[in-house]
Amino acid sequence: MSNPQHHILSVLVENRAGVLARVSSLFARRGFNIYSLAVAPTEDPDFSRITIVVDVESAPLEQVVKQLFKLIEVVRISELDPQRSVERELMIATVKAGADNRGQVVELTNIFEGKIIAVGGESMTVSLDGNPEKLDDFEELLRGYGIVEMQRTGRVALPKIDREARTRAPKGKAS
Amino acid sequence: MSKKQRITGAEALIKSLEHAGVDVMFGLPGGCIMPAYDPLLKSSIRHILVRHEQGAGHMAEGYAHVTGRPGVAMVTSGPAATNLVTPLCDAYMDSIPMIAITGQVSTAAIGTDAFQECDTVGITRSITKHNELVMKAQDLPLVVAQAFHIATTGRPGPVLIDVPKDVLINEMDWYWPSEDEVADSLPGYKPTSKGHPRMIKEAARLILQSEKPVLYLGGGVLKAHAAEAVAELQKMINAPVVTTLMARGAFPDSHPMNLGMPGMHGTASAVTAMQKSDLLIALGARFDDRVTGKVAAFAPEAKIIHVDIDPAEQGKVRRPDVPIVGDCRLVVEEIIKAINELTDGGERQADIGAWRSKVSGWKEQFPLTYEPSAPGEALKPQYCLEQLRDSAPEDTILVAGVGQHQMWASQYWRFEKPYTWVNSGGLGTMGFSVPAAIGAKVGQPDKTVWAIDGDGCFQMTAQELVTASLENIPVKIGILNNSYLGMVRQWQELFYDERYSEVYLGSLPDFVKWAEAMGCVGIRVDSPEEVQPAIDKANSINDRPVVVDFRVAELEKVFPMVAAGTSNDDIILPESQRELKGFLK
Numbered sequence: 001m002s003n004p005q006h007h008i009l010s011v012l013v014e015n016r017a018g019v020l021a022r023v024s025s026l027f028a029r030r031g032f033n034i035y036s037l038a039v040a041p042t043e044d045p046d047f048s049r050i051t052i053v054v055d056v057e058s059a060p061l062e063q064v065v066k067q068l069f070k071l072i073e074v075v076r077i078s079e080l081d082p083q084r085s086v087e088r089e090l091m092i093a094t095v096k097a098g099a100d101n102r103g104q105v106v107e108l109t110n111i112f113e114g115k116i117i118a119v120g121g122e123s124m125t126v127s128l129d130g131n132p133e134k135l136d137d138f139e140e141l142l143r144g145y146g147i148v149e150m151q152r153t154g155r156v157a158l159p160k161i162d163r164e165a166r167t168r169a170p171k172g173k174a175s
Numbered sequence: 176m177s178k179k180q181r182i183t184g185a186e187a188l189i190k191s192l193e194h195a196g197v198d199v200m201f202g203l204p205g206g207c208i209m210p211a212y213d214p215l216l217k218s219s220i221r222h223i224l225v226r227h228e229q230g231a232g233h234m235a236e237g238y239a240h241v242t243g244r245p246g247v248a249m250v251t252s253g254p255a256a257t258n259l260v261t262p263l264c265d266a267y268m269d270s271i272p273m274i275a276i277t278g279q280v281s282t283a284a285i286g287t288d289a290f291q292e293c294d295t296v297g298i299t300r301s302i303t304k305h306n307e308l309v310m311k312a313q314d315l316p317l318v319v320a321q322a323f324h325i326a327t328t329g330r331p332g333p334v335l336i337d338v339p340k341d342v343l344i345n346e347m348d349w350y351w352p353s354e355d356e357v358a359d360s361l362p363g364y365k366p367t368s369k370g371h372p373r374m375i376k377e378a379a380r381l382i383l384q385s386e387k388p389v390l391y392l393g394g395g396v397l398k399a400h401a402a403e404a405v406a407e408l409q410k411m412i413n414a415p416v417v418t419t420l421m422a423r424g425a426f427p428d429s430h431p432m433n434l435g436m437p438g439m440h441g442t443a444s445a446v447t448a449m450q451k452s453d454l455l456i457a458l459g460a461r462f463d464d465r466v467t468g469k470v471a472a473f474a475p476e477a478k479i480i481h482v483d484i485d486p487a488e489q490g491k492v493r494r495p496d497v498p499i500v501g502d503c504r505l506v507v508e509e510i511i512k513a514i515n516e517l518t519d520g521g522e523r524q525a526d527i528g529a530w531r532s533k534v535s536g537w538k539e540q541f542p543l544t545y546e547p548s549a550p551g552e553a554l555k556p557q558y559c560l561e562q563l564r565d566s567a568p569e570d571t572i573l574v575a576g577v578g579q580h581q582m583w584a585s586q587y588w589r590f591e592k593p594y595t596w597v598n599s600g601g602l603g604t605m606g607f608s609v610p611a612a613i614g615a616k617v618g619q620p621d622k623t624v625w626a627i628d629g630d631g632c633f634q635m636t637a638q639e640l641v642t643a644s645l646e647n648i649p650v651k652i653g654i655l656n657n658s659y660l661g662m663v664r665q666w667q668e669l670f671y672d673e674r675y676s677e678v679y680l681g682s683l684p685d686f687v688k689w690a691e692a693m694g695c696v697g698i699r700v701d702s703p704e705e706v707q708p709a710i711d712k713a714n715s716i717n718d719r720p721v722v723v724d725f726r727v728a729e730l731e732k733v734f735p736m737v738a739a740g741t742s743n744d745d746i747i748l749p750e751s752q753r754e755l756k757g758f759l760k
Contacts, residue, residue, distance in 0.1 A: 014363060018296065018308070025301055066487035072305045072325060075363040 205251025232262020268601025395459015
């Protein structure tokens with residue numbers, strides 16, 4: 001499901017009413033579909049971080065990013081390179097699982113290091129967090145059993161700590 | 176310790192506007208905004224009561240155009256707010272600083288489809304630079320101060336403040352924030368004003384190397400008060416200049432190197448100079464489709480220096496070779512310095528003599544022209560404009576609506592000074608001129624304000640002349656009345672095989688009677704001999720508005736013309752010049 005046209009934008013905004021509407025309407029007016037979206041306050045409750053995944057060519061995206069930055073309440077925008085960022089997503093799915101194949105679903109969930117949240121007579125609900133590609137694989141395998149309902153959160157992402165900083169940091173400490 | 180001053184939100188709103196330097200506002204009261212109209216009774220602010228909220232918005236724009244200060248419009252909720260949508264969008268497109276204050280239903284009623292409720296901030300989100308629904312009376316002064324800061328800095332634009340009725344009624348502790356407090360309260364708003372030194376140096380280098388430079392001036396030159404700096408740069412490098420529709424007046428038309436307006440109805444010399452240029456120095460211009468024609472064929476040989484305060488304009492239409500984000504005036508001053516440094520270091524400007532003489536040749540060979548009417552034939556609109564222009568008192572401000580008359584006004588007037596031209600460029604709002612002229616006259620009461628309007632436009636907003644009469648705002652309106660939606664008619668003639676569909680407006684109304692009914696002097700002009708006496712009479716009346724109904728030739732077209740979507744190389748010249756087209760090379 002990872003698409004070459006996928007772009008991940010991390011947008012730091014003021015944590016105020018209407019900001020999400022402003023941000024999303026800039027995509028809507030250009031007919032760009034937002035593939036996924038995750039919003040929550042940051043370490044500073046005055047600010048929220050919006051992680052947006054959009055399918056769009058680079059040139060029009062550049063224009064949207066510039067327009068986004070014109071919004072008064074947008075503080076910072078970065079496009080995250082998947083190679084240089086850490087991404088996580090959470091999914092929960094209710095899967096058809098009766099007495100005959102329950103064990104297989106449990107086994108699959110364990111292999112992916114997911115969790116079993118609830119078990120019913122004919123179905124069970126499982127959760128998995130991890131990088132989005134891992135979730136894609138898990139979802140694909142669950143399809144074989146029949147997904148009743150599923151919800152994914154959309155990805156959240158931060159840039160990777162750059163290697164120099166990572167290797168430099170311990171040096172400062174007595175070791 | 177001084178005791179805090181408890182006042183109502185309405186009082187705080189009006190007091191905040193006074194603190195922000197507002198001397199006049201345009202508006203119309205109604206249910207939700209009513210509390211704000213009470214403290215207005217004892218305010219120093221002059222309020223001009225309009226007949227339609229759209230008028231208030233365009234008046235605020237006209238005021239802002241000629242003063243550089245934000246125009247203020249205040250109206251109630253619901254239908255009043257939706258009536259402001261057009262002027263807000265107009266101001267957004269043309270980067271006009273404007274503050275709109277709208278009433279809103281009480282906070283408890285928001286979202287319940289209450290009487291005269293609409294989602295004003297939702298509706299205006301994409302047509303304002305910023306908007307804000309104020310939920311607490313205590314926030315009002317800060318929101319007002321932020322609005323003025325946002326509207327007037329960076330790329331100017333309209334800001335809307337939506338104020339629920341209970342927020343106006345509730346009490347608050349008065350304060351007025353300092354400039355620093357306002358700036359600190361907007362962590363995401365840091366407009367760049369100084370250009371990047373390396374880019375400025377690169378621009379200077381390209382300018383010195385260019386053999387065919389053109390200074391491409393846009394409305395940003397006026398917004399940044401950069402006309403003087405631009406004149407200095409022009410004098411230094413001697414390049415030809417084009418002034419877009421939004422930049423008319425930014426450089427004197429009488430200057431031999433001013434080629435006039437480029438674009439769809441631009442002069443042949445301006446259009447062609449851009450096409451053949453090797454360097455476009457774009458200052459506060461945004462490569463609008465009306466200027467570029469078919470983008471892929473626009474100025475194919477030219478390198479681009481693009482100076483704009485809005486980073487989003489860089490590369491939006493045409494990728495610049497040297498992008499410079501910054502205030503036009505500051506950047507042009509820095510470019511001048513950088514050129515001086517290079518020439519002090521021994522570099523020389525390339526010889527642009529051949530280019531200058533080529534451009535001058537085009538200017539001489541392809542002037543704006545029209546066929547004068549033969550005796551007994553209908554008046555020509557261009558003739559009316561020439562007469563008006565030649566009789567206009569010095570520093571007259573010219574305002575236009577949208578359509579053929581607007582293009583003729585831009586073409587045939589002679590703009591010598593900045594801020595003497597007011598029109599709706601980006602949005603192309605028919606009906607703009609009457610209210611905008613009123614706003615302009617309020618902003619510059621000592622200057623003559625002429626509005627050139629079409630008969631179609633006039634019928635959209637003429638009722639504001641009642642406002643002008645009652646408020647004693649003596650504007651002059653010249654209607655170039657051809658009984659048609661003239662520009663649409665022209666397109667139907669040229670591109671729809673003369674299949675005229677819904678463009679004939681008929682011989683009604685009687686504009687003289689209508690003018691008189693609104694308290695104006697009305698004058699009708701049918702023949703060329705009547706033109707001058709009518710203009711003289713209009714110019715002599717200064718105690719009330721005047722409307723001159725120039726009955727002009729119905730089928731006159733605007734030339735030159737670059738048809739939409741075609742290349743600027745395919746410019747259609749006026750008939751008398753068509754066989755000379757080969758010289759535009």
